Amino acid sequence: MxxxxxxxxxxxxxxxxxxxxxxxxxxxxxxxxxxxxxxxxxxxxxxxxxxxxxxxxxxxxxxxxxxxxxxxxxxxxxxxxxxxxxxxxxxxxxxxxxxxxxxxxxxxxxxxxxxxxxxxxxxxxxxxxxxxxxxxxxxxxxxxxxxxxxxxxxxxxxxxxxxxxxxxxxxxxxxxxxxxxxxxxxxxxxxxxxxxxxxxxxxxxxxxxxxxxxxxxxxxxxSRLDLPLAQDTEASALIEGRVQSHDDNYDLTRVAIPGGTLTVGRLDQATESRIRLRIHARDVSIAIRKPETSSILNVLPARIVEMQEIDRSHLLVKLCTAGEPHPPLLARITRYSRDRLKLEPGQEVFAQVKAVALMD
Amino acid sequence: MTLNLEPLWLTLKLASLTTFVLLVIGTPIAWWLSQTRSRMKQVVATLVALPLVLPPTVLGFYLLLLLGPAGPIGKLTEALGLGTLPFTFPGLVVGSVIYSLPFLVQPAHNAFEAIGSRPLEVAATLRASPLDRFFSVALPLALPGLLSGGILAFAHTVGEFGVILMIGGNIPGETKVLSIAIYDHVESLEWTQAHWLAGGMVLFAFLVVLSMNLLGQRMRQIGQD
CATH class of the missing domain: 3.40.50.300 (P-loop containing nucleotide triphosphate hydrolases)
Structure with a gap:
């Protein structure tokens, strides 16, 4: 090597x-x-x-x-x-x-x-x-x-x-x-x-x-909250996944990731190919109960690991997804939401992912 | 009126040979000045520039002493069986090279400095050795500067008078160049001949400066690309 x-x-x-x-x-x-x-x-x-x-x-x-x-x-x-x-x-x-x-x-x-x-x-x-x-x-x-x-x-x-x-x-x-x-x-x-x-x-x-x-x-x-990369407005997490299937009817692709699947706009990748996805912190929100009536397709069970305030109104939440090897997700939410939902480290929540970008 | 053109050919021969010698020894000096961090840099740059401010007679006087039979260089050339250089054509070349040195070295130095270190660093990362970098990158990029330096040195040698009078004298076919010939004609009241040669010099000078300006303009255009 x-x-x-x-x-x-x-x-x-x-x-x-x-x-x-x-x-x-x-x-x-x-x-x-x-x-x-x-x-x-x-x-x-x-x-x-x-x-x-x-x-x-x-x-x-x-x-x-x-x-x-x-x-x-x-x-x-x-x-x-x-x-x-x-x-x-x-x-x-x-x-x-x-x-x-x-x-x-x-x-x-x-x-x-x-x-x-x-x-x-x-x-x-x-x-x-x-x-x-x-x-x-x-x-x-x-x-x-x-x-x-x-x-x-x-x-x-x-x-x-x-x-x-x-x-x-x-x-x-x-x-x-x-x-x-x-x-x-x-x-x-x-x-x-x-x-x-x-x-x-x-x-x-x-x-x-x-x-x-x-x-x-x-x-x-x-995804380390103590380092400057996570505090940037472009803060994001990387997740490795595998293309599971394509839905020709709705022109969507399902990607298997540890602990769940993500449904995204159609990708030009063969099924079974390994891909790297990037999820921005600003595209992730947090729900206490699994939302049943939302337009957001991707809802992943996750656990809050750590929280850090980045300015007077926002904070960054580091989540860990359910499946091995528990890849981290970042969510950018307001302090108001944290207090209203009474979020704290260790809590089991649902991460709603609004957008996913393919890396390679 | 008979116009003796021998001084013209002698002048062109002297200027061409001087420019050639200057390109060969002046280019490495200019390259060294552009690359070195040595404390000697300013001393060398000053020595090279000295002929710009010294009266030609002063330069000629010391060259006469150095190259003459009693001077250290004169003794050396005699020991080598070359005779002494004053009042010979090779002596004129030596004097002209020293007298015109700054006119080549300064534009060449500026041209090498204008390249900056980046193209040479790039060439090094592309496996070019220092000598390779000089010939494949520095020289082609500095060519317009070297060319304008060469033209200046050539023109300056054509117009040389004082140094030649001091170390060359007025030997037809050997050291009697244009400027000396014009002086001769005027001294003997041959105004027509003096007019032809002097007028030709004015035209020549005009063409040289014009070509320099055009070259400079092209360089700036390339620089903007």
Missing amino acids: IELDVAFRLDRGNFTLDVAFTAPGLGITGLFGRSGCGKTSILRCVAGLERAAGHCRLDGETWQDDAKGIFLKTHRRPIGYVFQEASLFAHLSVRDNLKYGMRRVPASEHQIAFDEVVDLLGIRQHLERAPSGLSGGERQRVSIARALLTSPRLLLMDEPLSALDHASKQDILPYLERLHDTLRIPVLYVSHAPDEVARLADRIVLMRDGQVQAIGSATEIL
Whole structure:
């Protein structure tokens, strides 16, 4: 199993970075935190663009180890790096940009075919153009493809969407999700947008003031009420499910989740396929008795685990669903409702889920 | 009237050779200045800029001493069997290179700095070694700056007078370049010949500055893309 193992210490007067963590060899590890908390510095240290004290290993191969005096230069590390701005070479066509890194890797180490990547990112029609003629989203797709074509063993992405407008972001997210399913390499994904992290990350490293505040699976970190992700207006929980059946008459899909089923608008997924669903806290309400006469289809038995006020009028309720392994749900309700329903931790209730989003 | 064109060809030969030598030695200096964090950076940048403010006669005077038979470089060239450089064409090239150095190095330095560190970092993450990065990224991106530096250095060498008079003198076919020839014609009251050469210089200068401006405009357009 490929595993990334890093420890960095950096002291720059008013900023101190001191982190150590490991990331699994598959899937996306989100480095999440506010601007200036050191997320980008970690990525730059892993790439060797900056040098902090410590070590950096991938799958037992050492890229940096101060104790042994090892420090591999950036161009000797098998990484792919996607910067915040696409940073395409202005003097080269899209095709030559794509081939720049590919040409510098021995053919015997090529893992990903040119045509495959070009199609995966939907940039075939732009190959002969100059980078200046592309939109922001298209440029960023080219820069992702360019990084992938070096057949990296670790992909580093530094807020690849933050310089894009909303439409370009929506345009590029499906491609990133596709990468997540297709690539068999680990990805370190830096972001300060909770929405991106929730959509993409399998694991989250939560950063604060140059230190790791929390680390764990996305499901766990997203639903921890003491951490900032749950306090965001986009707060949400992730639930793994299995497509059970499609209802052609009403154009609906039934998804089996631990402890129940969810009925959602028709999904383009084969039955039995495993999917990841995201449920926003603002789309979940709480009932004491099972509502019999509601337009809301999805009502799940659940138990209140924890409650936390997020402002003077609202609070966040962490629920745990009935079935193993009890995936958590978040509900955002008013303080008034809590007092009226006399909700308290440990209580058995029903969670009414108004909307569900498919993640991949 | 007979117009001797030998000074013109000599001038073009001197300016071309000087520009070539400058591109070869000035480009690495400009690259070093744009990348280094050394404390020597400002000292080197100042030395390179010195010919801009020194009177050409001062530069010529010290070059004469250094390159002459009693000077350290003169002794070296004599020991190598090359003879001494003053009052020879190679001597003029050495003088012109030093005199025009800032005209190449400063635009080239600015062009390299304008690239910023990002394209070079990107190239490093795409497996390009430092030398590879210089040739495949820095040089092509800085090309307009190098080109305008080359044109400036060429034009500046064509217009050189003081340094040449000091270390080259007035030897037909060897060191008698255009500016010296014009001076000669005026001294001997050959106004027609002086007019032809001087008028040609004005036209040449106009074309050089015009091409620089057009190049600058294109660079700004590319920059906006």
